[in-house]
Amino acid sequence: MKAASPLGLFERWLSLWVGLGMAVGVGLGLAAPGLFQAVAALEFAQVNLVVALFIWVMIYPMMIQIDFASVRSVGQRPRGLILTLVINWLVKPFTMAALAVFFFEHVFAPWVDPQSASEYIAGMILLGVAPCTAMVFVWSQLTRGNAAYTLVQVSVNDIVMVFAFAPIAAFLLGVTDVTVPWETLLLATVLYVVLPLLAGALTRWLWLRSGGPARLARGVAALKPWSVAGLVATVVLLFGLQAPTLVSKPLVIAMIAVPLVLQSYGIFALAYAAAWRLKLPHDIAAPACMIGTSNFFELAVAVAISLFGLNSGAALATVVGVLVEVPVMLSLVAFANRTRHWFPPATDTA
Numbered sequence: 001m002k003a004a005s006p007l008g009l010f011e012r013w014l015s016l017w018v019g020l021g022m023a024v025g026v027g028l029g030l031a032a033p034g035l036f037q038a039v040a041a042l043e044f045a046q047v048n049l050v051v052a053l054f055i056w057v058m059i060y061p062m063m064i065q066i067d068f069a070s071v072r073s074v075g076q077r078p079r080g081l082i083l084t085l086v087i088n089w090l091v092k093p094f095t096m097a098a099l100a101v102f103f104f105e106h107v108f109a110p111w112v113d114p115q116s117a118s119e120y121i122a123g124m125i126l127l128g129v130a131p132c133t134a135m136v137f138v139w140s141q142l143t144r145g146n147a148a149y150t151l152v153q154v155s156v157n158d159i160v161m162v163f164a165f166a167p168i169a170a171f172l173l174g175v176t177d178v179t180v181p182w183e184t185l186l187l188a189t190v191l192y193v194v195l196p197l198l199a200g201a202l203t204r205w206l207w208l209r210s211g212g213p214a215r216l217a218r219g220v221a222a223l224k225p226w227s228v229a230g231l232v233a234t235v236v237l238l239f240g241l242q243a244p245t246l247v248s249k250p251l252v253i254a255m256i257a258v259p260l261v262l263q264s265y266g267i268f269a270l271a272y273a274a275a276w277r278l279k280l281p282h283d284i285a286a287p288a289c290m291i292g293t294s295n296f297f298e299l300a301v302a303v304a305i306s307l308f309g310l311n312s313g314a315a316l317a318t319v320v321g322v323l324v325e326v327p328v329m330l331s332l333v334a335f336a337n338r339t340r341h342w343f344p345p346a347t348d349t350a
Contacts, residue, residue, distance in 0.1 A: 017228055018326045021235035028236070029243025036240045044187065048302075051237060052191040058230025059192070061223035062137040063200025064207075064216075065147050077149075080275075080284040084153045087271045087292035088131040089164055095267065096128025097121075097172045099259040108255050116313045120256055122173055123304050123317025128263070129169045130303075131157055132294035133192055135329075136287060138231060139294065142333045145287035146346065151197070153291055161296075169303075235326065238301070242319040245311070256320040264328045268293040272336075275343070282343035286336045294329050297322050 029036050042049045104117040112120070132139075133154055140150040207216045239246065246253060271292045275285035300318040308314040 017232045018235055018330070021232040022239050022323070025236040025239030026243045026246060029240035030247065033244070036237070036243075039237065040241055048237075051234060054230045054233040054237065055192050056196050056230070058227050058234065059137045060196040060200055061220065061227050062141050062147065063196045064204050064220055064223065065141075065200075067148060077284065079278050080149060080280055080288045081153060081156060083271065083274055083278065083280070084157060084288045084291050085160065087267065087274075087289075088157060089160060089168070091270065092131065092263075092267055092292055093125070093128045093168050093172060096259075096263050097125050099263050100124040100128075103255070103259045112252070112255070116252075119308055119313030120252075120317045122308065123300070123312075123314035124256070124259060124321075125172045126169060126300040126304050126314065127260070127295045127297065127318055127321045129165055129172065130296035130300045131161070132291055133158060133296045133299075135231075135294055135297075135325075136291050138227060139290035139329060139333055140287040141227070143286035143290070143336045144283060145290075146281075146283040149284050150287040153288060157291060165299075235322070238297075238319060238322050242316065245316055246319070246323075249316070252316070253320050253323070256317050257324050260321055260324045261328060264293050264324070264332075268332050279344055281346045282336075282340045283346040285343055289336070290329070290332070293332060294325055295321055297325065 039050050040048065100121040104112060104121050109117065136150060136154055137147075139145075140147065203219070204216060207219050211218075268289055271289040272285070275289060278285075280288070297318060300321065301315065304312065304314040304318045
């Protein structure tokens with residue numbers, strides 16, 4: 001008998017909701033720019049508090065599903081963690097920089113002035129040096145990933161990011177005085193990982209104590225649609241903030257999208273092949289590859305604005321990263337689910 005899909009109505013039609021969110025965000029951004037300017041002003045340490053709230057809503061329901069008892073066994077299977085770290089910090093930043101330079105200093109050079117090209121390259125480099133954090137929990141859930149292992153992968157990745165982001169960004173940007181807003185990085189980690197994790201653990205404990213596994217299952221099912229709602233709301237806000245630029249520069253957006261798309265599919269192919277070679281279970285392999293493929297776009301946007309300005313080419317490139325990432329990642333989720341049989345089955349569940 002074919003196993004029932006764990007995805008509900010909202011998750012099965014995620015690509016539709018995200019597409020509508022992009023369209024609505026651009027429409028609202030053009031119709032009511034003052035509203036989005038007011039939302040953009042609601043920030044602390046260059047982290048937009050409204051975006052943080054939406055992301056919190058997105059990942060909190062998934063945090064409830066994490067069984068911390070299974071986290072203890074993660075250290076017995078370190079290969080998934082090693083794969084994540086190698087792809088994120090020894091491969092991805094450098095391939096992204098190489099693709100950005102190749103396209104904007106050579107292929108697209110006749111159509112882009114050198115100053116703009118430099119800013120687009122900088123924005124793409126910032127995306128490449130900021131591996132995904134919050135969105136990984138969405139991709140992990142959609143591929144039936146091991147929630148406990150995904151949590152450890154993200155946590156270790158965040159710790160490395162604190163120490164590696166600035167040096168690698170400085171090296172690839174070709175300067176020695178890149179100012180990275182450390183408050184932004186640390187606050188984003190707290191808002192996007194630590195707080196929803198603590199809230200999820202407390203909720204899980206209360207539900208198990210009051211009604212056992214049945215109560216937990218009912219609560220998780222009721223909250224699942226909020227994950228999609230949080231994702232779509234984030235998309236609406238980001239596209240509303242950049243709506244005028246997105247509409248006025250379609251050719252530039254298309255050019256920025258080319259290396260970003262090639263980078264995403266190339267990194268996933270490399271990581272997926274390595275996971276297959278390592279014989280990782282699919283519930284570990286899929287999230288590991290998703291972490292390396294997707295980006296911590298919230299951080300990349302914040303740093304791009306801090307270094308180059310809200311209306312800079314670097315800021316535009318990071319927002320185009322969001323435009324490209326969601327449909328690309330959904331296609332990779334579908335591919336990963338169709339190729340589940342290539343990998344050993346899960347040895348345990350979270």
